[in-house]
Amino acid sequence: MWLYTGLSVSVSIWIISGIYVFPRIKKTYDRGEVFTDKLLNTWFVMWAFHHVPVILSSLYGVWLMPVNRTFALVGGFITFVFGTVILSAGMIGFRSLHRSTGQDISKLVTSGIYRWSRNPQFIGWALMLSGISLAGRSGLAFVLTGVFAFVIHLYTTRMEEPYLERLYGEEYCRYTLSSSRYIGIPKK
Numbered sequence: 001m002w003l004y005t006g007l008s009v010s011v012s013i014w015i016i017s018g019i020y021v022f023p024r025i026k027k028t029y030d031r032g033e034v035f036t037d038k039l040l041n042t043w044f045v046m047w048a049f050h051h052v053p054v055i056l057s058s059l060y061g062v063w064l065m066p067v068n069r070t071f072a073l074v075g076g077f078i079t080f081v082f083g084t085v086i087l088s089a090g091m092i093g094f095r096s097l098h099r100s101t102g103q104d105i106s107k108l109v110t111s112g113i114y115r116w117s118r119n120p121q122f123i124g125w126a127l128m129l130s131g132i133s134l135a136g137r138s139g140l141a142f143v144l145t146g147v148f149a150f151v152i153h154l155y156t157t158r159m160e161e162p163y164l165e166r167l168y169g170e171e172y173c174r175y176t177l178s179s180s181r182y183i184g185i186p187k188k
Contacts, residue, residue: 029163058136076135087124
């Protein structure tokens with residue numbers, strides 16, 4: 001019982017904090033500003049309250065899926081490691097934590113892994129959560145991971161991309177023609 005109560009509380013806090021965070025992100029983007037420390041910290045806390053239920057439901061096999069345990073563990077581990085590598089490559093590509101977190105907008109990064117994806121950190125993050133979900137064979141974890149991917153997609157397409165286009169103009173437009181939103185072969 002404690003597990004389901006904890007999962008419900010955590011998901012509720014995630015939803016409530018999202019109701020607070022996303023309008024402020026939109027307002028920040030509409031004004032052409034950078035994230036404040038308060039907004040960024042709230043963003044991280046919001047996603048922590050999403051990730052805790054993913055991890056707990058995977059550890060305890062909530063809504064256990066009929067997947068071979070060995071396949072789930074090996075496949076989950078490989079997916080998690082692959083996601084960690086992509087996420088790390090994305091962060092390294094920015095060469096700055098402030099740039100990686102949207103607090104430094106002085107330069108559009110288009111090299112390294114950003115030639116293959118405009119959002120490698122989100123891809124890596126989603127793969128890591130998918131790996132955890134698969135290893136735990138948890139249907140609830142997969143549902144929460146799917147919600148994560150959907151929310152990040154909306155955040156990226158509805159808020160971040162128009163902001164970047166206004167911020168970097170033609171340079172960003174050319175970049176979108178040469179690099180996939182999520183993952184793909186760079187175009188000339």
